[in-house]
Each structure stands twice: as C-alpha cells, then as structure tokens.
Amino acid sequence: MQASIERQHYKIIFTGPVGAGKTTAITSLSDERAITTDEQASDMTQQRKQATTVAMDYGVMNLGKNERIHLYGTPGQERFDFMWDILVEGGIGLILLLDNTRSNPFQDLHFFLKAFSDFIDKNKVVIGVTFMDKQPVPSLDDYYQKLSGMKCGLPIFEVDSRQQQDVATLVQALLYSHDPWLGV
Numbered sequence: 001m002q003a004s005i006e007r008q009h010y011k012i013i014f015t016g017p018v019g020a021g022k023t024t025a026i027t028s029l030s031d032e033r034a035i036t037t038d039e040q041a042s043d044m045t046q047q048r049k050q051a052t053t054v055a056m057d058y059g060v061m062n063l064g065k066n067e068r069i070h071l072y073g074t075p076g077q078e079r080f081d082f083m084w085d086i087l088v089e090g091g092i093g094l095i096l097l098l099d100n101t102r103s104n105p106f107q108d109l110h111f112f113l114k115a116f117s118d119f120i121d122k123n124k125v126v127i128g129v130t131f132m133d134k135q136p137v138p139s140l141d142d143y144y145q146k147l148s149g150m151k152c153g154l155p156i157f158e159v160d161s162r163q164q165q166d167v168a169t170l171v172q173a174l175l176y177s178h179d180p181w182l183g184v
C-alpha cells in the first residue's frame, strides 16, 4: 500500500499602504488565478490608481508536490483595517510592501510595523520596497539605517511587484527565515 504524503500548508500575508503593489504581487505569484476584491476607488486613492482592494486578495503557490503557500493580501486603506487582524490569523509571516514614491515611506514603515506588532512579535517579517524605478531615494541603505535605529534587523529588498521573480524572492526569504529547510 502506498503511503500518502500529507501536504503542508503555509499562509503568508502581504500588507502595506495603498498602491504599494500587494494585489499585483499576489497576481504575479499565484499558480492559480488570484482572487481579488478590487473596487473602483472613490476618494484620494483615485489620484494614484483606479481600483483599490476592499476586503482581501488570495492566491496560492505550489512548492513541489507537498507544499502549498497561501497568499493573502490586505486592503491598504485604513478604513478597511478591521480586515487586517482577520487576515493574519494562522499566518507564518508578513511581507510588508512600501511604495518609495509616497510622501513619507519611513512613516509608512513605522505605521505598519506598529499596526501588525502583535503578529510580528511572534512571526517573521520581510520588507519589499517598490517603485524604486520611479524614486530611488530613500535607498536600501537608508532603510537599513532606519531599521537598525529601531533595533530591528529585518530583511529588506528592492522589488517591482509586477516581476514574479522579485516577489518570489520575498516569499523565499520569509520561508527561509521561518524554516531554513523550506524554499521556493
């Protein structure tokens, strides 16, 4: 009789400010058609883009035969922040995307690390800085200095969330910091 191999399931959450590229990242990574809840933006958000996530994004990555990574994206808008605590439930790690073209990305960094602090206390975090093609400052070095000043040495990468390989690197770094035996 053939022994059945149990599949391992892991959950990762993408968060970050409006327009940082969370929905795009999950769509880039998902092996199945991603589920999104984007609606026409009706407020300030519309100045940056047409649609915004109102509940969540969902996608899935298959790692070999035995592992599935479930990818959840939060809405960026604070008025939907009631979803944030719901979406992190059962997660093993958080990917924080920061848009370098926003007026104060360090403030966004502080804000999201604080908003998710309960989850971060118990789980891993990796940071991806998007839109560096449009705005190279602050540099990754500036972020390193800011993080070391906050006494948290979190992994940080430059990414373009439209590029599958870039966002796969974030997932890989998160899985590796969770368990060095896992990888994509």
Ligand SMILES: Nc1nc2c(ncn2[C@@H]2O[C@H](COP(=O)(O)OP(=O)(O)OP(=O)(O)O)[C@@H](O)[C@H]2O)c(=O)[nH]1
Residues within 6 Å of the ligand: 016, 017, 018, 019, 020, 021, 022, 023, 024, 025, 045, 049, 051, 052, 053, 054, 074, 075, 076, 077, 130, 131, 132, 133, 134, 159, 160, 161, 162
């Ligand atoms: N130039 C550039 N464009 C990017 C980059 N990353 C993402 N984009 C684009 O920026 C937009 C990001 O939009 P979304 O993925 O909807 O952003 P989101 O974080 O899900 O936003 P909310 O759901 O509103 O919080 C898309 O049009 C992407 O194609 C990047 O690094 N550089």
Ligand SMILES: [Mg+2]
Residues within 6 Å of the ligand: 022, 023, 024, 052, 053, 057, 073, 074, 075, 076
């Ligand atoms: Mg979105």
